[in-house]
Amino acid sequence: MVAMNDKFLKPYNPQETEPRIYKMWEESGFFNPDNLPARHQEPFTIMMPPPNVTGILHMGHALMLTTEDIMIRYQRMQGKKALWIPGTDHAAIATQSKVEKEIYKKEGKNRFELGREELLKRVDQFAKDSHDTIISQVKTLGSSCDWSREAFTLDENRNLAVRTVFKKMYEDGLIYQGHRIVNWDPKGQTTISDDEIIYTEEKTKFYYLKYGPFTIATARPETKFGDKYVVMHPEDKRYAKYKHGQKIDLDWINGPITATIIKDEVIDMTFGTGVMTITPWHSKEDFDIAVRHNLDKEQIIDKYGKLLPVAGEFSGLKITDAREKIIEKMKAKGLLEKEEDYVHNIATAERTGGKIEPQIMNQWFVAVNKPFTLAHSDITGIKSGTKTTLKEIMRKTVDQGQIKIIPDYFSKTYFHWIDNLNDWCISRQIWYGHRIPVWYRGTEIFCSEEAPKGDGWVQDEDTLDTWFSSALWTFSTLGWPEKTEDLKIFHPTDVLETGYEIIFFWVARMIMMTGYNLGTVPFKNVYFHGTVRDGQGRKMSKSLGNGMDPMEVAQKFGTDAGRLALIIGTAPGTDSKIDENKIRGYKNFANKIWNITRFVLTSIESFDLESKPELTPKDQKILAELQIITKEVTTDIDEYRLYMASEKIYHYIWHTFADIIIEESKGALNGSDEVAKKSIQYTLYEVLKTNLKLLHPFMPFVTEEIWANLPHKNKSLLMIETWPK
RNA sequence: GGGCGAUUAGCUCAGCUGGUUAGAGCGUACGAUUCACAUUCGUAAGGUCACAGGUUCGAUUCCUGUAUCGCCCACCA
Numbered sequence: 001m002v003a004m005n006d007k008f009l010k011p012y013n014p015q016e017t018e019p020r021i022y023k024m025w026e027e028s029g030f031f032n033p034d035n036l037p038a039r040h041q042e043p044f045t046i047m048m049p050p051p052n053v054t055g056i057l058h059m060g061h062a063l064m065l066t067t068e069d070i071m072i073r074y075q076r077m078q079g080k081k082a083l084w085i086p087g088t089d090h091a092a093i094a095t096q097s098k099v100e101k102e103i104y105k106k107e108g109k110n111r112f113e114l115g116r117e118e119l120l121k122r123v124d125q126f127a128k129d130s131h132d133t134i135i136s137q138v139k140t141l142g143s144s145c146d147w148s149r150e151a152f153t154l155d156e157n158r159n160l161a162v163r164t165v166f167k168k169m170y171e172d173g174l175i176y177q178g179h180r181i182v183n184w185d186p187k188g189q190t191t192i193s194d195d196e197i198i199y200t201e202e203k204t205k206f207y208y209l210k211y212g213p214f215t216i217a218t219a220r221p222e223t224k225f226g227d228k229y230v231v232m233h234p235e236d237k238r239y240a241k242y243k244h245g246q247k248i249d250l251d252w253i254n255g256p257i258t259a260t261i262i263k264d265e266v267i268d269m270t271f272g273t274g275v276m277t278i279t280p281w282h283s284k285e286d287f288d289i290a291v292r293h294n295l296d297k298e299q300i301i302d303k304y305g306k307l308l309p310v311a312g313e314f315s316g317l318k319i320t321d322a323r324e325k326i327i328e329k330m331k332a333k334g335l336l337e338k339e340e341d342y343v344h345n346i347a348t349a350e351r352t353g354g355k356i357e358p359q360i361m362n363q364w365f366v367a368v369n370k371p372f373t374l375a376h377s378d379i380t381g382i383k384s385g386t387k388t389t390l391k392e393i394m395r396k397t398v399d400q401g402q403i404k405i406i407p408d409y410f411s412k413t414y415f416h417w418i419d420n421l422n423d424w425c426i427s428r429q430i431w432y433g434h435r436i437p438v439w440y441r442g443t444e445i446f447c448s449e450e451a452p453k454g455d456g457w458v459q460d461e462d463t464l465d466t467w468f469s470s471a472l473w474t475f476s477t478l479g480w481p482e483k484t485e486d487l488k489i490f491h492p493t494d495v496l497e498t499g500y501e502i503i504f505f506w507v508a509r510m511i512m513m514t515g516y517n518l519g520t521v522p523f524k525n526v527y528f529h530g531t532v533r534d535g536q537g538r539k540m541s542k543s544l545g546n547g548m549d550p551m552e553v554a555q556k557f558g559t560d561a562g563r564l565a566l567i568i569g570t571a572p573g574t575d576s577k578i579d580e581n582k583i584r585g586y587k588n589f590a591n592k593i594w595n596i597t598r599f600v601l602t603s604i605e606s607f608d609l610e611s612k613p614e615l616t617p618k619d620q621k622i623l624a625e626l627q628i629i630t631k632e633v634t635t636d637i638d639e640y641r642l643y644m645a646s647e648k649i650y651h652y653i654w655h656t657f658a659d660i661i662i663e664e665s666k667g668a669l670n671g672s673d674e675v676a677k678k679s680i681q682y683t684l685y686e687v688l689k690t691n692l693k694l695l696h697p698f699m700p701f702v703t704e705e706i707w708a709n710l711p712h713k714n715k716s717l718l719m720i721e722t723w724p725k
Numbered sequence: 726g727g728g729c730g731a732u733u734a735g736c737u738c739a740g741c742u743g744g745u746u747a748g749a750g751c752g753u754a755c756g757a758u759u760c761a762c763a764u765u766c767g768u769a770a771g772g773u774c775a776c777a778g779g780u781u782c783g784a785u786u787c788c789u790g791u792a793u794c795g796c797c798c799a800c801c802a
Contacts, residue, residue, distance in 0.1 A: 011763055199799085206802095218802065231802090268801060276802040285800040344801085358800090409729065413797065416728060420798075501797090569738055569750075574730090575796095577737060581751065592762065599761035644739080647749070659766075666760090 004601040005709045012594035014558025014587075018701045022139055025704075030720055032146045033081040037720065044080035045493040046072060047474050047523075048145060049506070050153060052091035053130040054098050057137045059532040059540060059578065060499065062550035063570070065141045066563045067529055067642065068497045072144055073697035074637050075494075077723040083490050085477045086138060086145040088131050090154035092433035092466035093196075093351045095130075097188060099123045099432075116431050123432045127154075137551060142559050142700050144719065149486075151477045153469045154434065161476035162469050163437045163449040165517060170438075170447045172372045174390065174516070175426070177438075179362050181280075181287040182425050183347065186305035187354025190429040191363055193465055194422065195504050197356060199345040206342035207327060208273070210335045212250030212259060214239075217272035219342055221326050222319045225253055225311045226298040227277035231289060234263040236274050253330060254312040264289050282358050301357055319357075364427040364436060364462070366390070368512075376519040384519070393515035394418050394508055403511065405526045406640050407573040410500060417504050424509075426465045433463030471509035474522035496523040500530070500573060527640055530575040532566070553583060560699035561587035567646045567698060589650060590702045593695070596658055597706050600688045603669050604681045609712045613678035616668075622661055622683055626690055630724050633694055646698045653691050661687060685712075690724045 029035035033043070046068050051061055068084060076082035099122055100111050111119045131152070138145070151158060169175040182191045204219050214230055230248075232239045242248075244263040249256060259277075266289065267274065280290035280297040290297050302308055307322055309315045314322045330336045347356035371387045380400035382388050395418055397403045398411055405411045427436060439446045439457040446452045451459065469476070474496075478487040492514075496507065507526055514522035533539055534546040553562040557580075564586040570576040615623070629652050636645035665684060668676040689710070696703040696718050707718035715721070 008761090216802080220802085266800090271801055278802085283800070283802080285802075288800080345799090347800095413729060416798070503797095571739080574738090579737095582737085585751075588762090588764090592765095595762040595765095597761090602761070639741085641741080644741090647739080651749075658762090662761080663766085 004598070004605070004711075007709065008594065008598040008601060012558075012591045012702060012705075014560060014590065014701065015555065017705045018140070018142070018554070018559055021701050021704050022142065025144060025717070025719060026147070028717055028719075030076075030717065031084075031144050032148050033083045036076070036081060039079050040076070040081045042080050043083065043490050044072070044075040045083045045490040046085075046495050046497065047477055047493055048084060048086045048143075049496075049498045049502075050087040050089035050151075050470070050473070051134050051138075052089050052094055053127040053134065054091055054094050055130060056133055057141075057550055059548050059550055059566070061137075062141055062553075062562065063529050063532050063566045063576070064497060064499070065138060065143045066566050067527070068495075069141070069143050069145075069563075069700070070567065070637075070642055070697040071495060071497070073700060073719060074723070076144070076719065077693065077696070077721060079722065081489070083149070084143070084145040085149045085151060086135075086143065086147065087151040087153070087473075087477060088134055089470060090127060090152065090433065090466065092428060092463060093188065093190065093192070093430055094466075095127060096123055096430050096432040097351050099126050102126075111431070120431055140551060140554050140559060142563070144700070149477070153466070153473070157479070158469055158472070158476050159434055160449065161472050161480055162434045162464065164481045165472060165513065166437050166464075167448055168517070169366065174367050174370060174372055175364060176367060177362060177364050179360055180365065180423075180425075181284050181358050182361050182363050183349075183356045184303060184359040184361065185349040185352055185354040186303060186357055188349055188352040188430070189303065191361065191425055191427065192349055192351075192356075193425050193467075196350045197347045198350050200348055201343055202346045203341065203343050206340045207330075208337040208339065209330060210337055211252070211275075211277060212248050214275045215273045215337055216275055216277050218276075219344060220323075221330070222307065222311075222314075222322045223279045223282050223300055224277060225307075225314075226281075226300050227252075227279055228257055228259050229262050229278050229290075229293075229295055230259050230275060231262045231264050231267055231278055232275045233265060233267040233269045236267070236269050238274065251333070251335075253326065253333075253335075260295075262289065262293055262295070264292065281360050284358055287358075287360070297360060299360070301359075303359065305355075305357060363425050366424040366426055368421055368423055374516070374519055377515075378520040379515055390512045390516060391418060391421060394512050397511055397515060397521050403521050403524065403526060406528065407571075410503060410526075410528055410573060413500075414503060414508065417508065424465075426468050427460075427462040428465055429461070430463055433466060434469055436460040436462050436464060467505050467509055470506055471513040472517070474510060474514060475518060480517070491518070492521050493523045495525045495527055497527040497529065500528040503528070525640070528573045530570065530573055533575055533577045534579065548578065556580075557583045557587040558590060558701070560590050560701050564589065564646060564650070564698055567642055568650065569647070570643050572640060589654065590699060592658065593653060593691070593699075593702065594706065596653070596662065597688060597709075599662060600684045601711070603665070604685055607678065607681040607685070609685070611678075611682075613682050614675060615683065616676055616679045619679045619683040623686060625656075626687055627725075630690065630694065634723070637697075642698075649691070649694050649698065653695070657687055657691060692718060693721055693724050696721075 048068060049064060051057060072082050072084045103109055166175060183197060185192055206217055206219050207221055208215050208217050211230060218224060242261045244261060246261040248259045250259055278286035278289055279300060280286045281299045282301060298310060300308055300310055301319060305319055307314050307317050314326060327336060348354065349356060368390045371389055373385060374382060374388050375385060377384045379393060379397055380402050381396040398405065398414060437447060437449060438460040439452050441456045474493050475487060475491055478484060478491055480487055510522045514520060531539060538546055540547040550562060561583050565578055565583040633645045633648055665680045668680040692703045692707055704718045
């Protein structure tokens with residue numbers, strides 16, 4: 001006799017169930033692969049892309065965590081030694097600027113008034129609070145990750161990894177210091193990398209200025225004070241009478257100067273007047289021209305965005321204030337020929353919104369094209385002990401198929417980026433982050449993991465780009481540079497699951513750093529998920545007020561429902577839309593399977609679970625079809641088609657199991673044929689059990705709760721049950 | 726300016742390597758339901774698979790071009 005738990009008489013209650021089940025999982029210890037039963041030998045690893053400690057999780061995080069949890073739960077049930085390491089990211093600039101803004105709002109102080117030590121104290125506290133919130137949210141979403149191995153990109157172990165890598169690359173000449181043109185953010189008071197720039201359209205004036213016998217066009221007259229080179233294309237017939245290197249005296253903004261003619265092929269003869277003057281200190285293109293012809297470079301704008309003494313009477317003015325005044329003066333001097341309206345893209349800093357002012361500064365860079373010897377290599381196409389470059393590592397690993405990108409078309413984007421890649425500026429003039437492990441004493445310079453002995457050494461003030469430590473994530477989380485057992489077992493990892501928007505920031509740099517430090521790949525597969533949008537396809541944002549809080553979803557509909565709503569219909573790499581109706585549908589589905597269980601358990605009350613009755617042909621057919629579905633679902637998950645797998649299970653449970661199998665079972669259940677009755681009782685229970693297993697990775701809570709209340713003996717937690725064949 | 730992707734039922738999308746009547750979910754319409762279901766079940770609605778060519782015995786599915794939309798990259802002074 002089988003007694004049904006009374007709880008099935010009421011509708012499924014996710015709010016009560018989910019926290020209780022999560023606690024049970026945690027206490028079981030099975031999130032940690034070391035505690036799994038002996039059959040779990042072959043490793044399967046995912047490193048969680050660490051959420052920034054800048055706030056709370058959004059639906060994008062929920063999609064990420066759900067996708068990864070499905071993969072991990074599935075592999076765990078497949079008998080893999082499944083490891084999913086969770087963590088958080090200090091997100092240097094993002095976090096510091098957020099805290100800075102708050103302090104300024106409340107106390108009216110900027111970071112320089114506060115001081116390095118005090119600011120770091122505040123940021124640390126903020127990061128800690130934020131971390132705690134995030135962790136509890138990750139748990140609410142059902143993530144079966146190993147909390148005993150949790151990591152933070154700025155903790156001691158990760159810092160050691162960073163220092164170790166820096167030193168090694170410094171000694172290999174792959175990290176170098178140099179006066180080069182960088183993206184300076186006057187608002188954030190730091191450099192940023194090319195990838196942290198966002199271009200926004202700006203309407204402005206385009207001025208045509210008389211420069212001796214020439215007319216030059218510019219949108220930025222305030223940078224023109226020091227311009228003493230005038231550049232044109234060598235084949236431009238209009239200017240054929242001027243010779244390269246020729247000197248010309250002319251009257252400029254603040255009086256007479258001597259200009260030098262430069263001929264260079266980068267000039268576009270069709271744009272403007274085909275002539276331009278250059279400002280090498282504040283323009284990448286101009287800088288390149290200056291380097292090519294060995295020209296002088298002069299700084300015009302300081303790091304606060306103010307004009308330097310070279311601007312004469314305009315010295316000390318902010319560039320925006322100076323512009324009009326300069327134009328007035330030029331007009332008065334008769335140097336302004338005409339002005340036009342003009343729309344162009346200006347570079348702004350992603351985090352602060354500051355207008356980027358290129359500057360020549362002494363910064364640290366990673367050389368991506370410089371050859372070095374890779375001592376040990378498991379990378380296809382690069383032999384151990386041969387010369388290679390970081391760029392080649394990035395290219396070969398994907399090109400040769402050692403890393404598979406899903407969906408495949410993103411590899412095109414990836415290669416395109418690599419082709420245009422320049423050296424990576426890694427130093428930042430902010431305080432929150434990994435401090436550069438370099439010390440100076442007079443003209444001496446010292447780089448190592450630890451500070452040098454002796455007096456008078458001063459450490460470099462700068463910190464590293466946050467992506468530097470992120471780039472080490474797959475191996476720094478496993479204990480590198482120690483040669484740990486974990487590293488041996490779990491690396492390379494199996495899947496990197498992340499958003500396509502960080503393919504360059506993170507994915508490429510992980511490949512580069514892992515190739516360089518370990519001579520291998522960080523992961524075998526990259527799975528990109530898309531952006532989660534609202535029901536109308538708009539990006540969720542605070543200003544639109546259309547954001548959806550995963551915690552509210554969990555509260556209102558249950559995490560399981562939210563998970564399924566995020567996964568079904570979401571092919572890798574494509575954006576997905578989600579609204580409450582969709583989630584409500586899957587909440588009903590959770591209740592549907594709850595009721596199916598109720599029906600099945602009521603129907604088998606007289607059945608002996610230990611027996612294996614003779615099956616009717618009809619029931620044999622049902623079980624055979626179930627096996628086909630099982631195979632299809634398994635293949636879909638193996639090939640990362642989670643959206644298909646989940647939909648198939650959903651469809652099978654609702655429209656085959658409930659609508660057909662159960663409906664048609666009623667006759668036999670209520671009939672007098674004992675053989676048919678026993679047969680369908682057995683079949684119903686088998687179908688239920690298999691479906692719970694198939695559904696578990698997708699809807700872990702409701703399935704585990706039902707499983708716990710099934711009457712058969714010798715069962716373990718559903719999360720470590722064997723995946724059906 | 727360069728690159729990538731999308732265009733399939735009212736809406737949101739599937740359709741993997743080309744093949745009999747092109748699918749799902751939601752929505753809509755009608756009907757049935759206190760017999761597992763804070764409901765559920767059944768039935769239905771007639772989409773030139775953006776457009777134009779091509780390859781093929783045969784294309785929504787492959788190729789070329791066009792149009793519209795979206796995303797990414799980019800130093801046009």
